[in-house]
Amino acid sequence: MISKNIIGILAIFILSIVPAGQISAQLGGIEDLELDEPRFNVDVAAFRSADEGKVRLEIYYQIFNDGLRFFKKQDQFVANYELNVTILGEDNKQSAGTSVERLHKVNDYQATRRSDQGIINMVELEIGKGKHRLIAKLIDKNTDKIGTVEKDFQIDDLFKDETDLSGIEFVREVLEKDSIPSHFDKEEKRIIPAVSRQYGEDIGQVSLYFEIYHNESEPKNARLLYDVYDEGGAKVYDDDFELLLNKKITRFVKHIPLEELMPGSYELKITLAEKSGKPISSSRGEFGVAWSLGALVRNDYDLALEQLKYVAQKDEIDELKEVPEEEREKAFSDFWKAHDPTPESPENELMEKYYGRIKFANRAFSSIHREGWRTDMGMVYIIYGEPDYIENHPFELDSKPYQVWYYYSLSRQFAFEDENGTGDYRIQWPYDGRSGFIDDKIDDYD
DSSP: OOOGGGHHHHHTOOOOOOOTTTHHHHTOSOOOOOOSSOOEEEEEEEEEOSSTTOEEEEEEEEEEGGGSOOEEETTEEEEEEEEEEEEEOTTSSEEEEEEEEEEEEESSHHHHTOSSOEEEEEEEEEEOSEEEEEEEEEEETTTOOEEEEEEEEEEOOTTSSSEEEOOOEEEEEEEEOOSSOOTTEETTEEEEEOTTOEESSSSOEEEEEEEEEEOOSSOEEEEEEEEEEOTTSOEEEEEEEEEEEOSSEEEEEEEEESTTOOSEEEEEEEEEEETTSOEEEEEEEEEEEOOOHHHHHHHOHHHHHHTTTTTSOHHHHHHHHTSOGGGHHHHHHHHHHHTOSOTTSSSOHHHHHHHHHHHHHHHHHOOSSSOGGGSHHHHHHHHHOSOSEEEEESSOTTSOOEEEEEEGGGTEEEEEEETTSSSOEEEOOSSOOOTTHHHHTGGGOO
C-alpha cells in the first residue's frame, strides 16, 4: 500500500471517466516541443564514376522542420543550415569531405513545427573501395545547435568486371523530370530517395533504383533476382526478371509491394545473373517497414479494434467488428475521418496524436506482463498526454515504489504503485480499486 503521506492526496483525486466527446479535445494539437539538436537522417548509395579508381558516392540527407529554428522573412519562414560531411577510411583518416550551407523555406508557421515534414537533398563525393565511416554534422545557423549522424558502409570495386551492379538507392518517389534541373535527375526520371529507408503508410511500396554496367561489345542475356529476408532470415519475397544488356549503363527502378510485409526490419538482395542463373554480381541493403494503421488493420484486426478502447464508443467498435474483411481498411479510414478535428486539412491531428501516444506508451511503460498501452500509466498517458509534473518515489522505506502525476491545467492528479516490483505501476483508485474498471466503462469514451 502507498504510505500515509499521500492518503490525503488520494482523498482529493478527481479520477472521472472521460465523457463522450471530450477525448477529442483532450488529444488536441501537436505539442510545441523545443528539440536540443537538429534532427536528420543520412543514407548513401554508390555508382560508377568517370574515374575507374573511384566510385561516385551519393549522400542523401533529410532534415525535419521541428529540429530547425525558423525566422519570418517577408511572407515566408526561413531556416539556415550547414551540413558538414567527413569520410574516414579503414585507417580512420579522412579520405574525403564536403560542406554546404543552404536555406530552407516554408510558407506558414505550422509547417515549421511539423515533425513529419522537412527537406530532402544530397551531396556527392568520389571515394575509393573498402570500408568507410561517414560523419555528418548538421548545424542550425540560427541557434548554433549541432546534430551528428555516423554511418559505417562498405564500397565494392564496381570496375572489377565488365558486367557489374551498382549499389542500391532506396527510393521514396519517382517523378518525371521537368525543366528545372535537380540533383536527383537520372536520365528522364527524378529519383527522390527514402533517406530513412522506412516504408509504411506515407510510402506505400518499397522502391529501388540501381544501375547495371556492361562494357562488353556483345549484348548479354541476363536475369535479375530479387530476394527479401526478414529478421529471422526467412525469405518473404522473391522475383525474377529476364533482360538483355545491350548498353553501357542500364538504369532500373523496381517496386516491391508492402501488402505481405509486416512491420519490422528486412534485408534485400539483388543478384545479377547469367540466363542460366549463375551469379555475376550482387548488392544488398537493409530497410524497414514502419508501423502503419493500414498494416495493423490488415494483419491484426482484433488488436486494431482493441486499441480504439480509449477513443471510440462501444457501438462504434461493435459496428467495426461486423465489417467484411475486404472493407476493413476503408471502415477504419471512415472512422478516423469522422473524428478528424480539422477535416479541411490533409492531416488528422487526433489520429496522429492518439497512435503517437500508443507508441510512446509501449516504449515507456511496457512491463514483463503487459504492453505499455495496456497498462494504467499507458491509459492515463494516452488520454491526458504528458504530465506537467511527476512526483517519483522509487525507494520509500514504508511503502512500495509509487509515482504521482500532476496535470495542473486539468486539475487532475493520478497515483500509481508498483505493487509487485515488476515495473507495472497500477493506478490507485480512491474507491473500490477494480483493475477492470476502465474496460467495463469503455462505452463512456468518445
